[in-house]
Amino acid sequence: MSTLAVQDHGVGQGHHDHDHGHHHHETFLTKYIFSQDHKMIAKQFLITGIIMAVIAMVLSILFRIQLAYPEKAFPFLETLLGRFAPGGRLDTNFYLSLVTIHGTIMVFFVLTAGLSGTFSNLLIPYQLGARDMASPFMNMLSYWLFFIASVIMLGSFFTEKGPAGPGWTIYPPLSALPKAMPGSGMGMTLWLISMVLFVASQLLGGINYVSTILNMRTKGMDLWKMPLTIWAFFLTAILGVLAFPVLVAGVVLLIFDRSFGTSFYLSDIVIQNQQTTFEGGSPILFQHLFWFLGHPEVYIVIMPALGISSEVIATNSRKPIFGYHAMVYSLIGITVLSFIVWGHHMFVTGMNPFLGGVFMITTLIIAVPSAVKTFNYLATLWRGNIRFTPAMLFAIGLVSFFISGGITGIFLGNAALDINLHDTYFVVAHFHLVMGSAAIFGMLAGVYHWFPKMFGRMMDTKLGYLHFWLTFIGAYLVFFPMHFMGLDGVPRRYYSFTEIESLKQWVSVNTFITWAAILSALAQVAFLWNFFYSIFFGEKAPQNPWGSTTIEWTTPVEHIHGNWPGEIPTVYRWPYDYSKPGHDTDFIPQTTPFSQTLASNLPHDFEDNPVSLEEHKQWVNTQRSSEKEVK
Amino acid sequence: MFLLLGTNLVMAQATSSNATATDSGDTSAQSAGMWASVGYYTLLFLIVCVVVAVVGKILKVYDLTLQMQGRRGINWNNVMATGFLIFLIAGIIGVYYSFTEQGSMILGPASSVHGKTLDTMFWTTFGITFVVFLGTQILLFTFLFKYKGSDKRKAYYYPHNNTIEKIWTVAPAIVLTVLVVFGFLTWRKITNTVDAKGEVASLNVDVTGHQFAWELRYPGKDGKLGKKQSKLVSGTNKLGINFEDKNSFDDLAADTLVLPVNKSVRLNIIAQDVIHSVYMPNFRVQINAVPGLPTYFKFTPTKTTAQMRADLDQPDFNYHLYCNKICGGSHYNMQKIVLVVSQAEYQNWLANQKPYLSDQLKKELKLADNTLYKQYQLQNSLASNN
Ligand code: HEM
C-alpha cells in the first residue's frame, strides 16, 4: 500500500501523479462498490445508515400503533405482516421482536456505524490532512462487514418464528432458551451472528481511525490543534476497540449455551414444568459482560455527536468553542469513566448491593464532565453572532436534548431512586432524549453541515428548517410525557397497558404519543427528499460554504483521489479562530500562518511555544512604541 | 420546485398501483375498506406535501419580488431566532401543562417506610435538577435570540476562562456529592435484608416467578419456610419444595399477596425459567427474580388497601405486583393483587389458606411411612389437644 508515502508531506506532488494513475483505471465496481476511498466509504456508511434508520423508524411506528390502540384491529397490518399480525392485531411476541430490532438497529446500525462510520471516515483524513485512511483496504472491509451484518439482521424477519425478541439487551435465559419465546429461536441465532460481524466491522474501523489519527496528521497538526470532531472520533474509536470485544465474548458464550449445551449463563432452570440439565451458570454474568460494552456504547453514540456539534456551533456562532481544553479533558474523562459505571444498569438485578453502591458513586462522577460540556456550549453561544443554518439548528437541538435527557440520568444513577424507576418508561424517556434524540440530531447536524463536502452540492435550507422544527417539537412531544408514565410505575416492553388496572389510565397519553411519533416520522420525508434530491439536483457548493477554518474546506469541491491536488496544506493554528479581533474577516483558516496575521495574534496563541511568544511580545511592543511616535 | 410536485404525483401513482397489486388476491369488503382508509391517509399526506411545496414556492417568489424591488428579503435568520424564543415560551407552558396534567397521574406518596425516604430524596433531586433544567434551557434559547447573527456585529472572541470553568466543574461536583452520600446511605439501609439482632423477625414470604405467573408460599405455624430445590420441581410439587426439611410440612400456598400493615416483610424471590422482576411501585419495591440466584427485598407496608381506597376515593383501588423484566409473550400480564390488611385480618386470612402439601403430593412422596412426617403430625395433634 502507498499509505506510508501518503503521510510523507514532502512528496505530495509526486505522489499525486501516481494516484491519478489509479484514478483513470477505476471501474464502476471499484469506484462505487468496493471502493477504498474514504470519501466513498463515508457515503456508503451514511446511505446504509439512513436506510436502516428509516426501517427502524417504521418498526417503531408499528409498535406505537399497538400501544395507542390496544383493542383495535388494523387489517392493513395483517396484509403487511401476515402471520405476525393475525386478524390485524400484532402478535404479542412479534411486538417484542419489533422492539428488539428497533433498538438494535438504532443503537448499533444507525448511531454507531451510521454515525461514526460516516463522519470518522469522512473527516479524519479531511480534517487532519491525510490522503486517505491508514488502511483503505481494512476500511472497505469494515463497510462490507457492516453491510452483511445489516442484511442478516433484516433477514431475520423472514425466519419462520420472526426476529430476535428478548430486547436489545438480549438477557439470557430468555435469549438462551428457544422454548422461552419464538424470538429466541432462529431469529436470535441470526441476531448473534449479525452482531459478531458488526463488531468485527467496528474493530476494523476503530483500529483504522486510531492509527490514522496518531500517524497521519499533516505538518503542524499536533494533537492540540485537532478539531473537537477528531478528538471525539479518536476517543470513540478507543472506547469501541476496548469495549466491543467484551460483547463478542459475551455473545460467543451465549452461542455456546444455546447450541452446545454449556451453562455459562444458566442454572436451575425449569421451563414449562420441564427440568433442564443446565447447572452452575449465572445470568448476571451476561449482564456484566453486556453492560461492560453497553455503557461505553452509549458514549460511543453520543461523543461523535458532541464532537460534530462543537464544530457546528463554533462555526455558526462565529466564535471559538469555549474552553477547548476543558472540552477535550471532559471527553477524556468520559472515556475513562465510562468503563467503570456499567453496573448502574444492574442495581436491582440481584447484583451484590455493595457493588451497586460503588457504581452509583462512579456514575454520578461521570455526570460532571457531561455538565461541563453543556456549560461550555452555552458559553460558546454567549455573545456570538449566530447564523441559523439547518446544521446549527440541529446542533442546538442536540444541546437542548442533552440537557433534558442528562438530567434524568442523575435520578437513575442514584441506586436508591432507581429501585422504582428501573425498566420503566422513565428510563425510556431518559435514553431516547439523551441518546435517541440528541445523537440523531448530532448526526443530522453533521449531514447538513458536510453535505456540500460529501456531494459537492447544497441541501435546501428551507426544507431543512421545516425538518428541524417538526422533528424537534415532535421528539419532545413523544418523550416528555414518558417521564410521568415512568413515575407512575409503567413498565417498558409491555405489549399493552390494558391488563393491569392501575396502568389503564395511560392509554390516552399513549395515543397522543403515537400521533406525535407519526408526525415526527413523516417529517423525515422532508429530510429524505432534500437529501436524495440534492445529491443530484442541489445547487453547486462553493469552496467553503460556511466560512470554516478547518482544512477539509481547502480541498476541491470535485472529489479527487488523495483529496488535495498538489501538496497537503500545513497547519499553523487551532481550528477556532473565529471573529478574532484585529482581523478583517471573521475567520482565519488553520492554514494561515501567524506571520500573516500579526495584527490579530494574541499571547494565548503561543502558550505552548515560548520562542514565538517572545517574538509576539516584541512585535506588540514595537507596535505600541510606533503608535506613540505617531501621537 | 415543479419537479418536486411532479415527483409527488409519480409517487402517488406508485403507491396506488402498489396497493392494487397487493390487493388483488383479497376481495373481501373489509379489505376494500382498509385500502380505502390507507389510501385516504396516503392521499392526505401527499396533499400536505403539495401544500408544503406550494407554500415554499410562494415564499421563494415573495422573497424574490422583495429583492427585485430593492428591499431586503425575508431575514430567515431572524425568523429562526424568533422561533426559538417562541419555542422557549411555548415549551415552558407545555412543561407546566405536562406537570399539571400528566404529573397528577403519577404515583402518590409511598406506602412503605423506606419508600418515604425515597420520596424525600426524589423530590430533593427533582428540585435541584429542575432548576438546572429550566436555567440552562432558558439561557440556551435566550442566547439564541439575543445573539442572532447580523452583518453589523462581530462575535466576541472569548476562547476560555479558567476561573469560570473551575467554578462550573466544582459546583456540580459538590451538588452531586451531596446526592450521592444521601443516596448511598439510603441504598445501604434498604438493601440490608437480614433481620438485626433484637429486631422483631420479619414475615418471610416466598415469591416464585415463572412464565407467566407468580407463586406465593407462606410459612405455617412454625414461622419458617421449608427449603426449595429446583431439581425437585414436578407437576405436583410446582415449587420444588424439599420435604426432607420438616419446616416444609406446614407451609401454605396462597393466591394473593396479603400483608399485615406496619410489619416488616421479607420477600424471598426466585425464578424458574427466565428472569422476571418483582415490581410493586406503590411500595417502591423492585428486585429481579433470577433463575438460580435467590434475591430478597425487605420492606414495611404502612398503609392498608382500605385506607388507600378511602384516601384516593377509589373503592376499587388495589396494590399490584407486576413483572418488570421482559420475560416473553405475556410479560405484560404477569401480575398479582397485593392486599395490605390489619394484623387481625391477616391472621384470619392466613388460617384459611390451604397447605402446600396436597394429598396427592403426600401420596407421591409416600409420607405415610416417613418418620419425620409422623413426628410432625404427632406434635401437631399434641399441640391442638392442649
Ligand atoms: C448524565 C449522565 C448520565 C447518567 C448519570 C446516566 C445514567 C443512567 C442510568 C443509571 C441508567 C440505567 C437506568 C435503568 O435501567 O434503571 C441509564 C440508562 C440508559 N442510559 Fe444513561 N445516563 C447518562 C447519560 C447517558 C447518555 C449520554 C446516554 C447515551 C447517549 C445514555 C444512554 C442510556 C441508555 C441507552 C440507557 C438504557 C439502557 C437500557 O436499559 O435499555 N445515558 N442511564
Ligand SMILES: [Cu+2]
Ligand atoms: Cu449506562
Ligand SMILES: [Cu+2]
Ligand atoms: Cu415475567
